[in-house]
Amino acid sequence: MTSSRPFNPNDYPVVIGIDFGTTFSGCSYSFVHNDEVVDIVKWPKQNNNVYPKTPTLNFYQGSSNQMAHWGNAARLEMLRPTARNSVLLKQYKLYLDENIAKDLPPLPNGLTIVDAIADYLHAFHEHVVSELRKGFARNYGQHQFRYCLTVPAMWSDRAKSTMREAAIKAGLIEENDHRDRLMLISEPEAAALYCEKKCEQYNLGHNDQFMICDAGGGTVDLIVFRIDERSGRKLKEWTKGHGQSCGSVFLDRRMRKLLKKKFKEYLSSIPASAFETMMDTFVDLIKPQFDGVEDQFISLPAAMNLESLNNPAIGLEDGTLCISAAELKQEVFEPVIKEVLALIEDQLMKAGSMQAIFLVGGFGSSNYLFDRVMEDFGSRVGLVAVPPRCELAVVRGAVYFGLNPRIVTTRIPRYWYGIDTTTSFEEGIDPPNYKIVRADGSVRCDNRFSVYVWRGRPLDIDNCMSKDFFAYYPHHTTCTLYAADTEEQPRYITSPGVRKVANFTIPMPELTGVMEGEKVDLSIKMYFGEVELRVEAVIRGKTYGTTCTFDTD
Template identity: 30%
Template structure:
């Protein structure tokens, strides 16, 4: 994890090119701008195709897919429709999410995805790095084409990459590590996907319709996952300021599952017909993806897809190589996905209690049928909105937020506070109390002259509101016998705890308290005269180090630092367990 940018890197006045990467589960997007002209923001829409042309395919996003021919790889639109490919490897960066596979992923496995044992030498991290390398190389080619070598060779390029809000810090750090290995630089910003989306959505909305106290639920419905988060407006002047109201939630129930459900339906209906083959299925699925799925409203008489090679069959609904499917059947195919998304949205609405609107972004967030279903379910007073450019809302918002961080004077949107998704704490010694503590775990502490016991001190509770602009500072102390010499490296183990119920965090260090990081600071530079020496109850002299640990929580990462007498000592290293 990068804790602190260097002074040069932090210079907000330095002219640079800002590149935002929405590294998605099924599709990825890129946007860029120059700080000299932040008002001109460009989405990359040209991608290499199967013929190898740099700008052979036009799309707002590119598939997050890889295939290999020996050591040579192809990515995105370079892969033919009928080829096996690596998919969904992004989720492997968070093993916890991969272990908690959704019921839809189990019921409707991807028929194209390569089996896990296809190539065990290619880990999710290696695949992510390879994909991001391909993406980075294409970005550089596009920038050179648009700006010229002179600008590219003399202007710093800063990358921002998005991550799911529900991922833990270790998974976000793995994503950042893969981006660094892919050549995206060492000062890579990370931003949570729903927060980026809400920055864009608010930036695109009419400010006259927004008032302090307004609460809204942001639903980012993508191909692989659906993420939700709720915000309340706290101020509109001079900037639009919001705070997170309900912690984010998410689930693997994106629109790719509709494709899998539809593919199974087609195979069941057509596989025994003369002329049916894999090409028939692939073309029908492509037609469904680009037309029927995106246009279906629920009020249509039905939908039709191309089934090339099949003769007319009235019993099956096939005429002139088109298969017509009734609206009721399409609704039944949509139902497993729609019901899951509706449950997620209603859960957020129940927790907010006073939402004014549900804002739909992401590729599937633009579905008129999803919007109509939600409008029928949510209370009438709650609007269901689909901002323009919803599929690229995350990457557009990530670019806006990155530009705002570099040039705060241009910022129009401010996220004032967030909700802690976990409890954070550390193990420390406290005076033993036989009425409270376990007798078997006590130990004698020479300096204080009393029995003590190691307990968890949770300085952030799950559900706490955290202010990004006010780092949390907590006071601690350590002792060391003078005869053992001065303090050198001081290591503090940080833990986290998350519960899906109202369960309180544990009192004692245990397996439920997951080790998050080791924070190590080099204190050998502190003058001996600055560390007080005190006589312990056991008659020995001790160095007594009273210090502060400061924790700053940002959109998608956490920064830790150790301070002594108002000075931050060295560079705190955070090693994820």
């Protein structure tokens, strides 16, 4: 067991930000000494002037569990006739959202979610390193790179831990590297850092509040930040951020449904590739620029195999399908956009007042979303804006965070965190089966939830909760951490909504002059103000890292 050694950022002159997204992934980097952020815009098998990110896709040949292609190459491979029985893995990041994962089928080819993410990140990272080598980074070795990965704000501690595990398996960092060599930051927080950098043109100052609405492929995340200029410019998270899986892939799903409804009598004869071509038109052309006013047209691919190129009942004329703006609004856009507007309303109510709303992310650049946010909130908020290159806001912000991890000073926890303790028994309140009568006659209540962190109460990033325990030498100590996202503080670890988060094992170090069975005092320190949970143990004045097993129920 190693004691926690201090981290030296100067060992890592290159900071790499990675935005692993549901539909697209991106990367930017910077050299510590000059602060300029550079985007990776060249991706394999891809026309690079369309979009600066690459698809999050893995291709597996047949039933193999060895990834053969990734990114746009995976998409192209799937179009070949030889790919008939192969697997194109997409939108698998949603498996880390526990609310959705329970309804998803198991991954194919015996893959686990860690395998899938690690396969992709490994290939993605190799390409990034080769791009860096072409530039000024050729003077540095890979051991001098430091990473900042973005994660949705609504992810659980377990999902974040899975992401770290996948990054290690992908070879970004080594298992025994200092944990700060790989940092995680929440996506809206990264976007906030980017928008704050661009704030000069928006004229936001001390105590002003702004909302980030980070609308991506899978998730929409919102957080309100307050600017604090008392000692340099810092950001404080002002509301307990909120997110939902209502990103733009849900527009795609509704569009697919609408097309299937229109072509229902031809479905048996239309090849899948023709359907995908129509969907590509929607994703690339209609979705980003749809304004809710103009009707939209899709030219049918030649492979549709239709007997006639006209069918007025579904809007088909001379091989072109017309879909009215009203129909697109009602069937595709409004149901998803309404969810986003409800999320914004909720954050606005909590924050009280707001100087600006910034829309970022791929879906954040949708014209229709902007118009609807303006319509509903333009009169209540001074500014609704889409910052330049908003689809890169998250990944550029990740680099800013890597360069200055202390720029966000306060975060708001989304859960109650606590451990299992016994406290004095209260007759008439505590259940009789939780009653313990000790040898000294004292009456205690078992299974009580002892709060470490209060949900919704602002936490300083250095906030450390320390509790004292003891162990008998040379036995290890284990401590179970529980969490709940209930409105009320839970009384018991068995209360509704309370779940086990993790078991922490504090291995007993070798201590000289200590007899077997002797009592050793130790403190367990938990840091909750960072993006990831961090736990340390202090034994006889020395600090040790702990091993943590996340619960997998």
